[in-house]
Amino acid sequence: MRYESPATTKEACTLLAKEKGTAFVLAGGTDLLVKMKAGMVEPDLVVDIKRIKGMCDIKKSASGFVIGAATPNAALSENAALLKAWPGVVEAAQLIGSKQVQGRCTMAGNLCNASPAADSVPALVAAGARVVIAGPKGKRKLAVEDVPAGVGRTVLKKGEIIEAIELPAKKPKSGDAYLRFIPRSEMDIAVVSCAVNLSIDGKGVITAARVSLGAVATTVLLVKDAAKAIIGTKLDDQAKAKLAAAASAACRPIDDKRGTVEFRTEVAGVLARRAAEIAYARAGGK
Numbered sequence: 001m002r003y004e005s006p007a008t009t010k011e012a013c014t015l016l017a018k019e020k021g022t023a024f025v026l027a028g029g030t031d032l033l034v035k036m037k038a039g040m041v042e043p044d045l046v047v048d049i050k051r052i053k054g055m056c057d058i059k060k061s062a063s064g065f066v067i068g069a070a071t072p073n074a075a076l077s078e079n080a081a082l083l084k085a086w087p088g089v090v091e092a093a094q095l096i097g098s099k100q101v102q103g104r105c106t107m108a109g110n111l112c113n114a115s116p117a118a119d120s121v122p123a124l125v126a127a128g129a130r131v132v133i134a135g136p137k138g139k140r141k142l143a144v145e146d147v148p149a150g151v152g153r154t155v156l157k158k159g160e161i162i163e164a165i166e167l168p169a170k171k172p173k174s175g176d177a178y179l180r181f182i183p184r185s186e187m188d189i190a191v192v193s194c195a196v197n198l199s200i201d202g203k204g205v206i207t208a209a210r211v212s213l214g215a216v217a218t219t220v221l222l223v224k225d226a227a228k229a230i231i232g233t234k235l236d237d238q239a240k241a242k243l244a245a246a247a248s249a250a251c252r253p254i255d256d257k258r259g260t261v262e263f264r265t266e267v268a269g270v271l272a273r274r275a276a277e278i279a280y281a282r283a284g285g286k
């Protein structure tokens with residue numbers, strides 16, 4: 001196996017594109033190294049992106065935040081502006097693993113590992129985040145929800161890497177939240193998860209919303225019907241009931257020892273309601 005640690009994105013893409021065998025990007029390695037140790041993958045080439053300029057930076061501008069793809073999750077909550085603007089995204093990222101894992105793992109790696117239960121992904125989707133993809137043919141941008149192609153698969157082509165995650169600027173009177181259900185209190189994978197991002201007007205009426213679900217289908221779901229159920233409302237009980245019903249209706253979960261189809265479907269509605277309440281309060285609603 002060859003290990004490369006290029007200094008530029010272009011070099012990284014060229015290395016990945018030219019490799020005839022199996023090639024992997026290495027960010028935090030908290031998924032990749034585990035899989036290598038378990039013999040699940042045997043790379044011919046590993047391209048470490050952490051030395052590339054800007055890959056570990058969080059930049060704030062008028063249009064939002066640009067988070068370098070190798071930024072460890074531990075750095076997210078240390079960024080006061082990011083935490084203030086997108087608490088749901090930061091909290092979702094912070095749920096991943098332990099302190100040691102946090103010092104290494106990245107949101108881009110979480111997305112590219114393409115587990116349906118990835119914690120940061122629903123929060124990024126609800127936030128309307130996009131990824132900047134660099135490849136042999138230049139750069140392109142995609143909505144986060146368009147990156148996973150199935151369990152363990154993404155739409156990234158040979159030689160392409162995610163260079164950064166873009167989060168939009170926080171809208172006035174808006175809030176986001178992420179919740180997951182796990183049987184233990186920590187260090188577990190989501191059985192069901194839900195993220196809500198919403199904006200309200202001066203009277204507390206919801207003017208825009210995005211609702212996403214994790215671990216209830218092969219990829220993260222953006223549930224437009226769930227958002228529609230609360231737009232135009234003050235998140236009253238009727239709106240919350242409709243939101244929960246729409247979230248449950250969107251579920252296409254697996255049935256396994258960690259959760260039955262019925263359980264995951266029910267809990268998706270419960271989490272949607274609770275996440276919406278938190279997001280609404282964060283937006284300044286009562």
Ligand SMILES: Cc1cc2nc3c(=O)[nH]c(=O)nc-3n(C[C@H](O)[C@H](O)[C@H](O)COP(=O)(O)OP(=O)(O)OC[C@H]3O[C@@H](n4cnc5c(N)ncnc54)[C@H](O)[C@@H]3O)c2cc1C
Nearest residue numbers: 025027028029030031032069097106109110112118119162
């Ligand atoms: C003890 C432990 C607990 C965990 N708990 C959780 C949890 O609670 N919730 C959860 O969601 N996950 C959890 N994970 C999984 C893992 O930590 C996350 O998925 C993490 O975010 C992966 O990020 P990484 O930077 O370490 O990715 P890596 O392991 O470096 O990469 C993961 C995959 O993505 C690819 N990749 C990485 N970055 C890029 C890029 N920029 N462009 C293209 N491809 C890329 C790699 O080639 C690889 O295939 C846990 C892992 C461990 C070891």
